[in-house]
Amino acid sequence: MYQQSPEINDLIARFIQSPHDPVLQEEIAQLKSKGPEHFRYVENRLQAWLTEEATAAVPSVTRLLTSSPVVSPAQRKPLPVKLLSVVFLFVLLAGITLYYWYSARKMRTIKNTSGHIDSLVLADGSKLVLDNNAVVAYDVRAKRSSFVIVMSGDVYVDLKPGEDGIVRVGDNVLRAEGAAFNIHRNDRSNEVFVTRGGVKVRQRRKSTELSENTLGRLSPGNIRQQRLNSQAPLAWKTGVLSFSGVPLEEVLEAISSCFDIKIVVPPSARRLYSKKITADFGRTSPDELFHRLQQQVGAYFVKDAAGVYYISLK
Template sequence: MKQQPDIDVVIRYLEDPGHEEHKRSLDEWLQLDAANLDIFLETKALWQGEVLPAPASYNTSLQWQQLDTRLTASNLTPVTNPQPVQASKGKLRSIASRYWWAAAAIVGIITAITLYRQPLYIAQQTAQNTDSLLLPDGTKLYLNAHTSVKYPRHFKGNSREVFVQQGEVFVDVKHMPEKPFSVHLKNVDIEVLGTSFDVKETKKGVNVFVQTGKVKAVYKNGKKSVVLTPGEEAEMLLAGATISTRYHRNNNPIAWKTGQLTFYDTPLSEVTAILEDYYKVRISLKGEGLADKRLIATFHKESLSEVLDILSKTLQVNAVQKDSLVEIY
């Protein structure tokens, strides 16, 4: 009995015709049976030609019925010489068998190619904008600007995994205790069950801030980890396994998502660091004692110029902005 053709051999070659190993594998497969060449040519035409039909729209049953009708009609064709009929039947059976198999393979190839072209993972990337998306399990991802994530088209098994390749993501996890949720970064893994948290990859390392629930952040080398509860933020440096944590009375770490900045008697040195991150500018304090001045204020989606104006009046300082540089004196 002939074996079912290895569709992957054909597809791998069509994906990368210049690959020597793929060429060799295809050649060996073509030598196995003459019908393989027909299958290959049909597949190549489909691959390079028109858009393939989706599996759901391709009527496989109808294709088999039409092929059966043609083959049956061929078998019922009248002949006058009985002896050649036996030989013709034998030959016809051989041809019919070969092309039944070839037709079945081509129908399978159409479905296989369509599925093959659908990647197992979906990649999402932002530029200057923020974005949000809903994962297959109901988990929501909010992407800051210049962020790239990857996640499975379907969550299978008893786990859910998302990969943050760069940038900052706020994750609102759908509570599913039987399927733990994980976020993977280059050097850090984050494990949760049902919670909302922010994860940000920086040049120095990874920052994790928890809004609700509980999160465990682990270095991939397994040497150190930290468990965070609401309001806690951890900074995990790339060099070594250093973890520092702090508690926030507000949600400033996710201001990029909420649009709100809140300061409770906050030193100006800390205020400027938060404003730098939120507005993507550099702020320089010029003068003794400025860093210790304290601010009580709440801002909601105000422009930087509006914030600097309020800050100047509240703290009795001068703030001058030139392009992406701000000087406070």
């Protein structure tokens, strides 16, 4: 049996308040598409709201009629009927709009299994660049406004100039026009790095604007912003690991993204984060790279397990 949650109730409440919001329409459509129980729950909530509105309106109209002077039936205004008609029409239009948004989208899911970086062009001329094993879904019918869902991996979104787009990353909704930005999503984090233009990130009732060269780390109800001195988050795409006066923290993030590895920094070593690094690592292995890096940092990079390294001061 379907178990309701505060998050879903909050979504339905916001949709009732703003039924013409396209983002809320899309979220409701996705919720209903999860299964028959989700569909019935949403429909029942909307029907309960309609009944509540109609019931609340009738007593007030009744009081108005009983307190007014006695008039003939022909002179009485059928306010309850008109009110119910307006409410019915409003819900009908909202339902039609919701149905249009849901049925108009034709989503296609792609996983890049080519073993290398691959790209595709969307119907509106915008481009997606996918790292190996990245997974996305996109609307093949969207000729004016791109709609993309990033499910996992590194994905570079390059919107066509003058065209807007909506990108979903978990519970986050990204909106932009003619912008270019990188999305990094895995089990540990969701990150957005803007390389051109600006991106608005919506989390429930809160919206945050990310400007050019800004990295946004997305967590439930919060976005932590950081201005970067390099294009480090794009290392997986460009293969460039060249830095000039870049803080070690930013360098480690680039290395982690480029090689898809985890670098553990214990609290005792975090004072090294601010150390400025100048180096051109070119195309080399992680072991060779860490060997060269530790000479500048004055610490050791130890391989702990497959794909996991940690910093040691001894």
